[in-house]
Structures are given as structure tokens and as C-alpha cells.
Amino acid sequence: MSERFSVVTPIDGSELCSREYASSAEIATAVQAAQAAQAPWFELGLAARKAKIAAAIDWLVTHKDEVAAAITHSMGRPISQSPGEVKGLEERARYMLSIADAALADIVPEEKAGFKRFLRREPVGLVLVMAPWNYPFLTAVNAIVPALAAGNVVLLKHSSQTPQVAELFQAAFDAAGLPAGVFQSLHMNHADTDALLQSDAVDFVAFTGSVNGGHQVQAAISKRFIGAGLELGGKDPAYVRADADVASAAENLVDGSFFNSGQSCCGIERIYVHESVYEPFLQEFVRVTKQYRLGNPTDANTNLGPMVRSSAADFVRAQIAEAVAQGAKSLVDEAEFPASQAGTAYLAPHVLADVTHDMRVMREESFGPVVGIMAVKDDAEAIRLMNDSDYGLTASIWTQDAAAAEALAAKIATGTVFMNRCDYLDPALAWTGVKDTGHGISLSELGYAQLTRIKSYHLRVA
Template identity: 65%
Template sequence: MKTSFDVISPLDGSVLLTRDYADAAQVADTLALARAARGTWAGLPLSDRLALLGRAVDALVADKARIADAITRQIGRPIAHSPFEVRGLEERARHMLAIAHEALADIRPEPKPGFCRFMRREPLGTVLVLAPWNYPFLTAINSIIPALAAGNTVILKHSSQTPLAAEILADAFVAAGLPEGVFQYLHLAHDATLALVADSAIDFVAFTGSVAGGRAIEHAAAGRFIGVGLELGGKDAAYVRADADVDAAVENLVDGAFFNAGQSCCGIERIYVDTVIYPRFVDAFVALTRQYRLGHPQDASTTLGPLVRASAAEFVRGQISEALAQGARALIDPALFPADAAASAYLAPQVLVDVNHRMRVMHEESFGPVVGIMPVAGDAEALQLMNDSRYGLTASLWTRDEDAAIRLGRALQAGTVFMNRCDYLDPALAWTGVKDSGRGIALSTLGYAQLTRIKSFHLKG
């Protein structure tokens, strides 16, 4: 059994750092500390908890340079883009703190003479957050901040690709003065993680990751009657209607497809364009894609870095090769991107046309810098193709007609419907999915609901 793990940097394939896995005694101590801290933490006035958490957010914002460097070195995101994650982290965290009083307030039914009746949200206990590598701070903070604000203790198990994220988050909570045991992290192997999910000391699991990972988490938690929040994969679609602002759609959809090398659960992976504007859209999309600069992510001029590992790039290369063999056409010459190299994590962006839904690249999650574009005759065909997916995280509509967007949005099988934007999480809105994109809710006032339990008070005068 391995007792440690290496983080392989996608920058050059070298060992970036090595960390020890927590052993059974460390796990037991962590659970004991979390349990011991519950009463004191939950007993603090909400305003006191929020003040401490606000200080932790301040510490993270002040540590922006360290966070950006850790993101770039661990996952290969260009250093020019990595600081944006701190901006998003702050936006989400501060919003969730700002709405905590409203979200956690007592719920009172219609008055009834002679009775005092209300429902109160109470913390669940200890929340286990299982966070992924692709947005290592954003995805973690979505659950950590509301879980702590609600009075839970939190244990974070981060991806083995991004252990520095867990350590930096822990430093911020220590700097803010959180009591011992309120926030902790563990570095764990796969089997040990599943064992922790099954442990009676865990009261809720917030998981972000693959569909296969979600199934494993559900299986481990089966029979325990605890909540499991699952944010899983996506094959997010965009529909560009004939009345769209083509230039704006191109600019935003290119970014939605290729930011973070396409490694976003809500990134754009397939686009459907009205036949009336299809040629113009494709030409402009290709022209803008060619402006990307693939290179070493610590170079400030790089706009497209490597994928997280060489095997991830090889997976996307396989999808592209298979699509080409089935009749698709590639519109980007990899020779324009000299850093692209077989068997490496560096992969040129690719735009495919003449694609169809028999091709893996149009129905299987890519999680890389490739997008397929198809012409459609109108709304009906676009809806049919957008819904023809096992996933349902987000969908974006590009149109000047808000009524049409709402009408189409009602028919879309997705957790979030965008009009004239994509690849974004608004902390005031619930983040959720349907089908294989998972279940549960993060962010918004509703995000607090799954991190608390209701207790009803029925008092007769």
C-alpha cells in the first residue's frame, strides 16, 4: 500500500512535490477533533462565525500571488489567467456570507392563536468536501463557506493533483482564528476516501468530479441516510440563433470552449448554429481560435496552457482522430501551435465541423480544447440536439429575443440556462444539474438547505 503520492507537473512532466497520505490514526484524530469542535462552533452567534469566515476570505485574497502560482504549477493554467480564480473565489464566498442570515433564518408559518410555531435550520455536523483539481479553490469554496457559516465543521479532501489548495485554504482559516477542528484537511488515497465517506462521523458529502466518482461516492454512502451532493460532468451545449450578435457570440464561446484548456465542467463542448449565419460564425470562430498562444504557462504571454496530464491530452487526441476518421473536418492546423507535441500534455485547440452525434466528440465529455460545431435549421432541431445528451449541467442561448430564450430554456434539460453568456457561476443562483451531471445544490440561499436539517418547534401557550 502506497503511503505517499507525487504531484506530476503538466509543465514539464517532473515531480512537483510529494505528500504523505494520512494514516488511520491521523484520520481518527481528525474526525475526533471535528466532532469535539461542533458544539462550540455551532454555539457561536452567526454574526461571529461570519466575521471569522470573512477574515479567512481576506487572507485568501491577500495570498493571491501564492494561489495563482500554485494553480499554474499544479494544473498548468497560464499564469496570466490563474489570478482570476481568486476574484471568483472572493465573489462567491462574500455573497454566501452576505446571504447567510436570510438563508438560515427561522421559517414561520401563518400565525395560529395560542401557539408559537417555527422551523429552524440546524447544522448537520461534519461535512466532507471532496474537491477536484480543475478549479481547485472555486469548487472547494462553494461548499466550505456555507457549510461553516451554517455551523458545521468541515474536512476537505482535495484532489491528489492539487494538495497545495487544501494547505493554502487551511492556512487562511488558521490566520482568521477559527477554533481547532472546525476546518481540517486530509490527503487520502481512493480507498481511504471511500472509507471516510462510509464513516459514521461524516454527516454530509459534497463531491465534485466524474460520473464514475459520483457513483462510487453514492455506493460508499449507501444505507447511511446522509445527504450527498454530486456535481458531476457536462457536455455543455450552445445554440446561436439567427438573430444573435455573431461577434459577441464568437468572442464568448471561444473563451467558453478554450479557457483553462477546456477543462471546465460547464465549458462549451458543442455548438449548434442557425444555417443562416453558420458560415460567418464558423469563419470568425476559427479566426479567433488561431490567435491563442499555446506555451509554457509561466510565460505571461501564454493564453493556452497544457492539459493537467499527458493522458488527458491523449484522450482528447483520440476523440479528434476518431471523429476525423468518421468524416469530420478539422479547421485548425496544429502546426500553428508549435508547442503541441504528441505524448505530451500540450495540445493545440481544435474546431471540428461536419460532425454528428454518432461521434464520441459530440456526446462524450472531452474536458479539453476541442469543440464541434453543427448547423441547425432552427429552434426545434437545436433543442433536440442540445437535449440529446446524458449530461445536463448548463446550456447557453445566443439571441436578442429574451422571450424566445425563456421559451427554449423551459424545454432544455439543464440545471442552468444562459442567454448571451456561458461558463459562469452566479453565486445568487442555484448551481445544480440533471441526468448524469448530478444532483444537489450549491450556492444561493438554496445551497444552505442541503447543509442543514430542519427542526420544527410547536409550542402551545
């Protein structure tokens, strides 16, 4: 008998649904179907593949209310915000389809008399996409769409917190008429996932999740020469310079810190502010933070929902309590957010001042609604502190001097640098990171590179 698992909704701690993990036999059957489908899918041609993928995206957009409800009930994002994920999914998917012809085109070097020479991108084969719960559609689509467009077949293993999302993806691709075996979603436990990674079945793995999870994936494939894209989280910093528009910076950084209850790999978790604007920035940041309405995410008036589970909220509470005990000052009274209750997934947004890098809250990924804010004396100190992290996904600089921002950006160890914006992903740019954030690239033309292998053609014609 297959192992069964339950999904507990953070809304009230009740069981949302239950599912069975795929058996070893079911996984083997899915792999066989995928491998049999790959060559015919590639031979179908890029135009036909793009049309079917676009039809699947159309289906998800048409079913946006069902998509939004799945997000809200499974991980707690307010229903007033969940539909935005469909908009983001559509933007990324359609962009990646629009550049597929150029990204997958032959690369032709300079002419050489008597020879025809070119490089061609071919699909790697079977791509295993391992997607997380926090942005369950957006993170998955980053790999699914370009993988399929390039002629690969895909197995989707979604978080056990969001099985309904995997099923909606399956329904979309089925409705679009993809041939059997080209896209399949499987609910898999950790042991079977590890065994699949170690087998000869998978040709590339795209994983988004924790650093520990990334290490497990890396270990599982260590005896095989296959590629992996690993996006593993962040502790993303912002720097507010002396010349920044303080009101705009505070408003945007509040959103970057607390949207999705801070459960974003590129969310803002630490802010460095030039000492000359530190106090006015703090005041404005706290003022905007207090406008949040924490509550049941199915209420249209709620704009801050619960964290994914009570244990995650308890982890953040412990970081906050420890920082306060070490001298940090909490600037938001939790009593102003009555829904915030110990032992539940509901946690008020927390703003901490007088923090230092000796505190866990400034060094350890929080993945929750808390941010630490420090005063700095100059650009050099800000850069030093921004780089004092095990992570490097994104960083933002808030200034009216674009030249200064570009110069500072060159000194930051990170995958993306923003000026006067944050917590955003542009599908035309490479999504990547350094240090414990992982390795690999998704989106942009470069995102197709890791999902294909290069074959060189060297033909003597005369």
C-alpha cells in the same frame, strides 16, 4: 508507514512536490477533533462565525500570488489567468456570507392562536468536501463557506493533483483563528476516503468530479441516510440563432470552449448554429481561436496552457482522430501551435465541423480544448440535439430575442440556461444539474438548505 504520493506538473512533466497520505489513525484523530468542535462552533453564533470565515478569505486574497502560483504549477492554467480564480473565490464567498442571515433565519408560518410555531435550520454536523483539481479554489469554496457559516465542521479532501491548494485553505483558516477541529484538510487515498464515507463520522458529502467518482460516493454512502451534493461534469451545448450577433457569439463561445484548456465542467463542448449564419460563425470562431498562444503557463504572454496531464490530452486527441476518420473536418491546423506535441500535455485548440451525434466527440465528455460545431435548420432541431446528451449542467442561447430565449430555455434539460453568455457561475443562482451531471444544489440561498436540517418547533403557549 504512510503511503506517499507525488504531484507531476503538466508544465514539463517534472515532480512538483510529494506528500504523505494521512494514516488511519490520523483520520480518526481528525474526525474526533471535528466532532468535538462542532457544537461549540455552532454556539459561537452566526456573526462570529461569519467574521472568522471572512478573515480566512481576506488571507487568501492577500496571498493571491501564492494562490495563483499553486494553480499554475499544479494544473497548468496560465499565470496570466490564475489570479482570476482568487477574484471568483472572493465573490462567491462574500456573497454567501452576505445572505447567511436570511438563508438561515427561522421560517415562521401564519399565526395560530395559542401556539408559537417556527422551523429552524440546524447544522448537519461534519461535512466532507471532496474537491477537484480543475478549479481547485472555486469548486471547494462553494461548499466550505456555507457549511462553516451554517455551523458545521468541515473536512477537506482535495484532489491528489492539488495538495498545495488544500494546504493554503488550511493556512487561511488557521490564520483566521478558527477553533481547532472546525476546518481540517487531509490528504487521503481512495480506500481510506471510501471507508470514511461508509463510517458514521460524515453527515454530508459535497463531491465535485467525474461520473464514475460520483457513483463511487453514492455507493459508499448507500447504507447510510445522509445527504450528498454531486456535481459530475457536463457536455454543455450552445445554440446560435439566426438573429444572433455572430461576432459576439463567436468571441464568447471561443472563450467558453477553450479557457482553462477546456477543462471546465460548464465549458462549451458542442455548438449548434442556425444554417443561415453557420458559415460566417465558423469563420469568425476559427479566426478568434487562432489568436490563442499555447505555451508554458508561467510565461505571462501565454493564454492557453497544457492540460492537466499527457494522458488527458491523449484522450482528447483520440476523440479528434476518430471524429476526423468518421468525416469531421478539422478547421485549425495544429502546426500553427508549435507547442502542441503528441505525448505531452500540450494540445492545440481544435474546431471540428461536419460533426454528427454518431461521433464520440459530440456525446462523450471531452474536458479538453476541442469543440464540435453543427448547422441546424430551426429551433426545434437545436433543442432536440441539445437534449441529446447524458449530461445537463448548463446551456446557452445566443439571440437578440429574450422572449424566444426564455421560451426555448424551458424546453432544455439542464441546470442553468444562459442567454448571450456562457461558462459563468452567478453565486445568487443555484448551481445544479440533471441526468449524469448529478444532483444537489450549491450557492444561492438554496445552497444552505442541503447543508442544514430542519427542526420544527410546535409550542403551546396558552
